[in-house]
Amino acid sequence: MFDKRIQLCSIYFLGSLIVIVLYLYDPANSSSIYPPSLSREWGGFYCAGCGMFRALHQLLRGNWQAALRLNPLLIVGLPYLFYWVVPYFFKYFYQLNLYTIRFKNKQIIAIAMVILVYSVLRNISSPLLSWLVPPS
Template structure:
């Protein structure tokens, strides 16, 4: 495993997890085809990836209303995920600790 580590400035300053915390480790796990571990690092990417594909296709086909709606959904999910993963009883949403 590579030892690539990109610290999250938001987490370093606040102690809270941002919606992107764990993304680097998740991508590295995906490159190793370890989907379960990638999901544990950041499950949001498994939701946003298909939505982004739909957004890209609707944007390309100039379906403005649909693409704007998908963008609103992606932004709402990202903000909600960022808030929820910092609530103590929802700590399973926090990225797993590498130790």
């Protein structure tokens, strides 16, 4: 098993590399290094993750409004994701017992339903729901 210091350095290195790549390379560029959305390419519909790379790129550049326009669920859910993951990280690597969120089955099902409903609503062509569709 790897030493925890090596694991920690690897996580910091890979995390930093991902952030740098997301900051420097614009996913909206036609010659992008990012993979296309398979649901959009093959099925022609928007999934919950469509616009994720572009939203994260805009978020890292400080453009909150554009990020929110590209993927509102991701931008709203990102703080909750960090609040859920970070305590486990600190507990494993630093032996700090921070408050951790423990989801019950009903909560996991509710989160999955929100993601599913969001995906469906993104694909309904209605003027009221047009703000959910990421710009091309």
